[in-house]
Amino acid sequence: MGSSQPGPSAVQLAAYFGLIEVSSLLRHAVEQQLKEAADLSYVQFQLLATLGDAPDGSLRMTDLADGVVYSRSGLTYQAQVLEKRGLLARSTSPEDERSVAVTLTAEGREVLGRVFPGHIAILQDLLFARLSAGDVDALADILGRVRDHMRHTPPRSAAARRRRAATEGDAA
Amino acid sequence: MGSSQPGPSAVQLAAYFGLIEVSSLLRHAVEQQLKEAADLSYVQFQLLATLGDAPDGSLRMTDLADGVVYSRSGLTYQAQVLEKRGLLARSTSPEDERSVAVTLTAEGREVLGRVFPGHIAILQDLLFARLSAGDVDALADILGRVRDHMRHTPPRSAAARRRRAATEGDAA
């Protein structure tokens, strides 16, 4: 099996590397700003922002975790941290005793508001500074499509296969 | 200061969220594959791949860390791990006793080769599946420009300002 696969084109690699690199650099820059402005990590901000976006500022743990692409256990940890800081509140749902609703507090909203301007400034400086309106349109369109595709494409990993197989009686 | 700033446009937000979400999802998917195929984490793969890309398969620690957007101390840790596994070798440069050259071993190259096909398959399935050639071109072009801009734009964070100020005698 030497060089049988055609492999990705140079442009594909450039797109892939660009994606990884840009998101890494952006994340680092944003993380800096968040830490200074309100001593928040990037995930913490994502959690608060996701809650802020929710219709009533409240979400179930699982949905919140899915929203930010984050592990359940990691979310439990951060939810505790943020609850201790008074930025969000947790309450078990009356309908389903298992599920925990996470809600943004007034202070959480306040912090979010305090952090936002700087956050947006970084985006402008770093991400959008050299892009035309058309570029931004294209980015949003393309990445939106990719995201939808990814969200609707279940992982075909062995772990997933194993999990699926276990419920079907397949062992090989 | 209620709603004085115009704020980012909806398209800008979509582009930003798309970027973050796609890179997160992609990273998770890839991480799965890497763990199964060769028990590698994503950073470990990035390190090996970056080395594999270097002309002689060798780089200084700092350059390697910059290449993958990673902390120095984190790199030291992973370099130790990967060295113990025999995937790379470290040797102090004869010219500069401080600097450490990291080199991909034959086994490192072998592992890289073993992991690559699956890696590429994921990219095809998840990232490129629904994109036209034009989409990929646009992505590569836009993200390439953004990356260059980010690489050439020093962070304007307070930390950087503090660091800079310290060398200039500014304290306010």
Add this chain to the structure above:
DNA sequence: TAACAGTGATTCGAGTTCGAAGCAACTGTT
């Protein structure tokens, strides 16, 4: 050549992350 800042890397502690295992509540069955 002795002080000095600058640079490359490591060590250390504290905080964070994940997956596996566990617990509790819900949803079908039968």
Add this chain to the structure above:
DNA sequence: AACAGTTGCTTCGAACTCGAATCACTGTTA
């Protein structure tokens, strides 16, 4: 009603990450 299976969340241990402090070498300046 009792059972197995599922789902939602938390706990736990181990691995990972980062920044600050540190060590060691290099270059510069007096």
